Amino acid sequence: MKSLKASTNITKTIIYVVCIFLAILSVFPFLVMFINATRSTFQIQQDSVSLLPSKYLASNWAVFKGKSFNPVVGFVNSMLSSGGATLCAVYFSSLTAYALVAYSWKLRQPFFTFILAVLMIPAQVTGIGFYQFMYRIGWTNSLLPLIFPAIASPSMVFFMRQYLMATLSLDIVNSARIDGAGEFYTFNRIILPIMKPAMATQAIFTFVFSWNSLFIPLILLTNSKKYTMPIMVSLLRGDIYKTEYGAVYLGLSLTVLPLFVIYFLLSKYIIAGVALGALKE
Amino acid sequence: MRNKGVNYAKYGYIFSIPFVLTFLIFSLYPTIFTAVIGFTDLRGMGRTEFNFLKQPFDNFVLILNNPTFRKSLGTTAIIWLMNFIPQILLSLLLTAWFTTRRFKIRGQGAFKVLLYMPNIITAATIAILFNSLFGYPKGPVNDLFMRFGWLDAPANFHMQKWTARGVVAFIQFWMWYGNSMIVLIAGVLGIDPTLFEAAEIDGATSTQIFFKITLPRLKTILLYVLITSMIGGLQMFDIPRLFLWGGPDSATLTASLFIYNQAFSGSYLYNRAAAASMIMFLIIVVLSAALFHLMRDKDEAKFRKAERLRIRNAKKQGELV
Numbered sequence: 001m002k003s004l005k006a007s008t009n010i011t012k013t014i015i016y017v018v019c020i021f022l023a024i025l026s027v028f029p030f031l032v033m034f035i036n037a038t039r040s041t042f043q044i045q046q047d048s049v050s051l052l053p054s055k056y057l058a059s060n061w062a063v064f065k066g067k068s069f070n071p072v073v074g075f076v077n078s079m080l081s082s083g084g085a086t087l088c089a090v091y092f093s094s095l096t097a098y099a100l101v102a103y104s105w106k107l108r109q110p111f112f113t114f115i116l117a118v119l120m121i122p123a124q125v126t127g128i129g130f131y132q133f134m135y136r137i138g139w140t141n142s143l144l145p146l147i148f149p150a151i152a153s154p155s156m157v158f159f160m161r162q163y164l165m166a167t168l169s170l171d172i173v174n175s176a177r178i179d180g181a182g183e184f185y186t187f188n189r190i191i192l193p194i195m196k197p198a199m200a201t202q203a204i205f206t207f208v209f210s211w212n213s214l215f216i217p218l219i220l221l222t223n224s225k226k227y228t229m230p231i232m233v234s235l236l237r238g239d240i241y242k243t244e245y246g247a248v249y250l251g252l253s254l255t256v257l258p259l260f261v262i263y264f265l266l267s268k269y270i271i272a273g274v275a276l277g278a279l280k281e
Numbered sequence: 282m283r284n285k286g287v288n289y290a291k292y293g294y295i296f297s298i299p300f301v302l303t304f305l306i307f308s309l310y311p312t313i314f315t316a317v318i319g320f321t322d323l324r325g326m327g328r329t330e331f332n333f334l335k336q337p338f339d340n341f342v343l344i345l346n347n348p349t350f351r352k353s354l355g356t357t358a359i360i361w362l363m364n365f366i367p368q369i370l371l372s373l374l375l376t377a378w379f380t381t382r383r384f385k386i387r388g389q390g391a392f393k394v395l396l397y398m399p400n401i402i403t404a405a406t407i408a409i410l411f412n413s414l415f416g417y418p419k420g421p422v423n424d425l426f427m428r429f430g431w432l433d434a435p436a437n438f439h440m441q442k443w444t445a446r447g448v449v450a451f452i453q454f455w456m457w458y459g460n461s462m463i464v465l466i467a468g469v470l471g472i473d474p475t476l477f478e479a480a481e482i483d484g485a486t487s488t489q490i491f492f493k494i495t496l497p498r499l500k501t502i503l504l505y506v507l508i509t510s511m512i513g514g515l516q517m518f519d520i521p522r523l524f525l526w527g528g529p530d531s532a533t534l535t536a537s538l539f540i541y542n543q544a545f546s547g548s549y550l551y552n553r554a555a556a557a558s559m560i561m562f563l564i565i566v567v568l569s570a571a572l573f574h575l576m577r578d579k580d581e582a583k584f585r586k587a588e589r590l591r592i593r594n595a596k597k598q599g600e601l602v
Contacts, residue, residue: 103293129314149307275467
């Protein structure tokens, strides 16, 4: 018994060491990034890892002036497109899920099977057709093609359906009907509030996914006034910043900062959401 | 309700209209359009008119015989494997550690939050950040490795084929193992706890419990992780594009990046890119079919099968009578 306890303690020590190492591995690149954002290019060239911030934040920021990297423009565009996409996805996925759960109609089961079938079809491999389509109707250099397709989000419909199946009692719907509420009114005023927890989790994921997406924005947006954050970031890889290490780190930091804020405020829900996404029963 | 003559079924259709219309316009139509473009001569900047090819499969034949495309498929597979094997092993190990009751690891919540974190950061940002971190001759990684004495002279990670691939695979691994871990832990927590209790009472060691109870019960979730990772890995684009633009010497040129380069970086070969996309699309459809098979409601399918059988038998009997 004693030896078992000793071996357990050794194993536990190993576990903590590995976990702490992995945690450092997660944080360290961002730490280097934030600190180097405050250091001058010369300091970074002398010694690229430092645990002490320096005082060159303002001069690094000044490098962006007059150049194509404009974090404010990228931030606003990303906010608009990700915010719009999230609203569309959350509202219409809830509506579609409600249609699947609350009403019995002939095509209900085939429609659900269809949603399952297209769950994983990615936008990326149909990008050529999407680009040509958007080019023809003049929607390139517009944020609209980043927003409207979110109305049809199969995976969110799937998730919302599972949630509604577990929480919705049709008695509520029936009593609303007796009170004379229309179906659409019932959905907006009674069902949506019930779905709030599920909507919040799904909203976070849609927002972050949309904020981070690069491929579709990259092929559609060529006007730098319309660039979203990831395209803005990709400019930092260009030649004009080759020798401006401090500025590159600052630019990267600015794009990460909003995500860090979201993540550390909502990490509890995000982790729970990831776990939930995998449980299909 | 019924006697009032209100037919609620129609609302099922009405409420599904936005989804269906959006899907048809923004998803199905571009898919068909991509397939169609694959059979045409559509190329050149700003062109929209096209003719069908006399030999309809020309683009597909050309693409399948294109050594760069073939190599890019291989590269995609290699980088995915280099990321997935360590990823699944580490996430399984962490799952075993975090769910073994004997260990009672403290701070699990904090570890989960930190290990998952890289997953929500913009991949584009991470690619450029790692490009700087692995800088040559001065860069944080080179500096650290030399300080620890792991390297005698700075290594040029960007210029060597295998170090470049290794870094791309490492980034993917680093961004995704936390996600896999959380999914797997959720899977373990879903297993009936009495199974573990029974095994403990019977004197099973935690290793035995993990291999004989936990792993077999995780089969579905492991498959889910595998297939979703494959589908995601096939489309690997942001990191290889921004880390080294597919270099050095196409060592990190993935299939998605190849398609992008065909259509959008100078050559405007929309037809070839569309043909290559369709080949990828078919691979993804096969993988999705496997996932669909995995995720369908098994009980419901069984029930419906029984129902069909019952109706068929009833009909047969009717015929006999």
